[in-house]
Structures are given as structure tokens and as C-alpha cells.
Amino acid sequence: MAPRKTASVSSRKAAAKPAKKDFTGGTIAEFSKDDELKAYREMLLIRRFEEKAGQLYGMGFIGGFCHLYIGQEAVVVGMQLALKEGDQVITGYRDHGHMLACGMSARGVMAELTGRRGGLSKGKGGSMHMFSKEKHFYGGHGIVGAQVSLGTGLAFANRYRGNDNVSLAYFGDGAANQGQVYESFNMAALWKLPVIYIVENNRYAMGTSVSRASAQTDFSQRGASFGIPGYQVDGMDVRAVKAAADEAVEYCRCGKGPIILEMLTYRYRGHSMSDPAKYRSKDEVQKMRSEHDPIEQVKARMVEKGWASEDELKQIDKEVRDIVADSADFAQSDPEPDVSELYTDILL
Ligand SMILES: Cc1ncc(C[n+]2csc(CCOP(=O)(O)OP(=O)(O)O)c2C)c(N)n1
Numbered sequence: 001m002a003p004r005k006t007a008s009v010s011s012r013k014a015a016a017k018p019a020k021k022d023f024t025g026g027t028i029a030e031f032s033k034d035d036e037l038k039a040y041r042e043m044l045l046i047r048r049f050e051e052k053a054g055q056l057y058g059m060g061f062i063g064g065f066c067h068l069y070i071g072q073e074a075v076v077v078g079m080q081l082a083l084k085e086g087d088q089v090i091t092g093y094r095d096h097g098h099m100l101a102c103g104m105s106a107r108g109v110m111a112e113l114t115g116r117r118g119g120l121s122k123g124k125g126g127s128m129h130m131f132s133k134e135k136h137f138y139g140g141h142g143i144v145g146a147q148v149s150l151g152t153g154l155a156f157a158n159r160y161r162g163n164d165n166v167s168l169a170y171f172g173d174g175a176a177n178q179g180q181v182y183e184s185f186n187m188a189a190l191w192k193l194p195v196i197y198i199v200e201n202n203r204y205a206m207g208t209s210v211s212r213a214s215a216q217t218d219f220s221q222r223g224a225s226f227g228i229p230g231y232q233v234d235g236m237d238v239r240a241v242k243a244a245a246d247e248a249v250e251y252c253r254c255g256k257g258p259i260i261l262e263m264l265t266y267r268y269r270g271h272s273m274s275d276p277a278k279y280r281s282k283d284e285v286q287k288m289r290s291e292h293d294p295i296e297q298v299k300a301r302m303v304e305k306g307w308a309s310e311d312e313l314k315q316i317d318k319e320v321r322d323i324v325a326d327s328a329d330f331a332q333s334d335p336e337p338d339v340s341e342l343y344t345d346i347l348l
Pocket residue numbers: 094142143144145171172173174175176202204205206271
């Protein structure tokens with residue numbers, strides 16, 4: 001068996017200049033003050049949005065499924081920082097963070113959660129099914145693993161059209177065990193499709209830990225038999241994600257084919273809104289929160305470097321909370337779709 005690779009993509013270039021290492025041994029991007037502030041604001045928006053969504057769910061405003069992304073914010077925010085206009089994103093049902101990172105409006109996402117007219121799917125898709133052609137976001141999918149095939153199809157379309165866009169297909173550690181993932185890997189490698197497969201390894205698929213369900217727990221190696229390179233990345237550090245994203249995007253954009261990034265991350269909340277949480281201890285969750293929280297890491301760095309005072313950070317938090325509060329007000333006051341809309345935009 002090939003030796004386990006634990007370096008991030010960027011470590012391949014690390015020979016010339018010793019770079020700072022994250023806990024996987026990969027390099028981390030140097031962030032300027034503006035980079036840190038941007039990452040902080042965007043991750044905080046996702047965190048506060050999800051906290052509010054959890055509250056609205058508890059109050060009965062959101063029906064059906066709702067999967068929160070709290071804890072995993074650095075993954076989408078770091079990846080998004082490496083994209084250019086036209087690159088596409090597709091993911092599963094834990095999708096609110098991806099949509100906000102793609103620039104879709106907080107109002108549109110929240111109103112979709114509450115099933116209102118102003119929601120991104122006009123109130124008929126719900127938490128797991130939202131799309132934005134304008135922001136190149138292709139969902140939002142409830143069928144575990146299906147987005148991997150669709151994301152491969154997006155890459156095929158880019159190749160066919162001869163543009164240089166890259167598609168990002170996000171999926172979980174559980175989804176990584178689906179058969180269609182490997183059919184996709186085969187085609188993507190065969191045709192050198194520009195797709196980045198991002199495995200968000202948050203250690204659990206519903207209540208099943210990775211070690212109970214996976215024979216090969218190093219997901220970065222899942223493309224080995226197709227010759228797809230893969231790297232593990234500290235998915236709790238937005239700078240490590242950005243460094244890996246930059247190199248993966250460059251690799252795909254210049255026609256070398258698909259690449260896998262395994263993001264080592266963690267979800268703080270339950271799988272969905274009802275989760276007895278018997279499969280892990282409170283200490284485990286608390287340890288991740290206190291030692292690896294992606295937002296606290298940025299905050300601590302900025303304060304230490306004197307790039308932002310506690311007051312300035314509080315002001316950012318206030319601005320973010322205002323956006324979220326506005327989205328929640330809208331999501332409660334916007335009307336539900338008219339009954340006459342029941343069959344519009346629906347495939348029968
Ligand atoms: C094809 C299919 N099988 C099973 C399910 C039920 N299901 C929903 S989420 C989930 C776990 C997926 O876990 P993972 O891929 O690790 O994603 P995470 O929830 O951790 O983000 C399962 C089995 C489904 N929705 N679709």
C-alpha cells in the first residue's frame with residue numbers, strides 16, 4: 001500500500017522556502033489583515049446564520065430537514081477565496097454555509113428554510129434544495145453522494161465548452177462510501193475533468209463514526225486506483241484550506257484533471273435537528289471547540305497582531321447579527337407561496 005500522504009497540496013512547493021505547518025504537515029497561506037478580516041466576517045456570517053436557523057427551527061418556523069454547518073465554516077470560506085467568476089459549486093444537504101459563501105443572500109436562504117415566496121426556490125425546495133444560476137451554485141441535494149456525479153457533469157460541461165472553469169463537488173465522509181462516487185472518479189480521471197472533490201470529513205455520518213463505516217479512513221487516498229492525487233488539509237484553519245485550494249484550483253484549471261482534498265473538520269451540532277448524540281462525548285465536542293474553532297483562531301491572530309481590537313471585532317459581529325436578524329424577520333413575514341404555484345417549476 002502506498003504510504004499515507006498527510007501533506008496538503010501546497011507542501012509540494014514548500015522545499016524552496018520553509019513554510020508554516022498546520023497539524024497535517026501542510027503549508028498554510030499567509031493572510032494579510034484584509035484576508036483575515038474577510039475570512040472572519042464570512043465565517044461569522046455562516047455561524048450566526050446557522051445559530052438563528054436553529055432557533056427558528058425550535059420555534060416551529062422551519063419544517064422538514066435542517067442540517068447545520070456550525071464548526072465547518074473554514075472549509076467553504078477558504079475554498080471560495082480561491083475561485084474566480086464562473087467556477088461552480090455543488091454540495092449535499094448541509095448546504096447553508098456553501099450558499100452564503102457563494103454570495104447568495106441571507107434573506108433568500110432563510111426564507112427558503114421557512115418555505116416563503118422570497119426563498120431561493122420560491123419556498124418549495126427547503127433547506128436541502130436551493131440553487132442559484134447567477135452565483136453558479138447547483139444545490140443542495142438530499143440524495144447522499146448524488147452531487148458528486150452532478151459535479152463531475154459540471155466539469156464535463158466546462159471541458160466540452162472549452163472554458164477554463166473548475167467545479168467543486170463537496171461531499172461527506174459517509175457519502176464517500178457511495179458507489180457512484182467511484183464511477184465519477186473513473187470518468188473524471190479518464191477525461192481529465194476539471195473537478196475538485198472535497199471530502200468534508202467531519203468524522204461522522206449521522207451517528208456512525210468514520211472508523212465504524214470505512215475500510216480506508218484516509219479519504220485523500222480514495223482516488224489512488226484512478227491516479228487521482230489527494231491531500232489531507234486542516235479544515236479548521238482557513239489559511240490551510242486557502243493554500244490547498246489555490247493549488248488544487250491551479251492544478252484543475254490548467255487541464256491536469258481531477259484532484260481530491262480531504263478536509264479534516266468537525267460538526268459541533270447534531271446531524272440534523274433531532275440527534276440524541278449518543279455516538280460521541282460532550283468532551284470530544286468541547287475539545288474541538290476550545291482548541292480548533294476556525295473563527296476563534298482568526299480572532300486570536302488578529303488581536304495578537306493588533307490588526308483588530310476587541311471593539312472592532314464586536315462591531316463586525318453586530319453587523320453580521322443585523323444581516324441575520326433582517327433575514328429572520330423577512331423569513332417570518334414574507335408570505336407563503338400561493339396555492340396556484342403548487343405545480344410551477346415542478347417536474348411531473
Ligand atoms: C442515497 C442515500 N442514502 C442514505 C441517506 C440517508 N442519509 C442522510 S445523511 C446521511 C449521512 C451522510 O453523512 P456524511 O456524508 O458524512 O455527511 P455529513 O452529514 O456528515 O455532512 C445518510 C446516510 C440519503 N439521504 N441518501
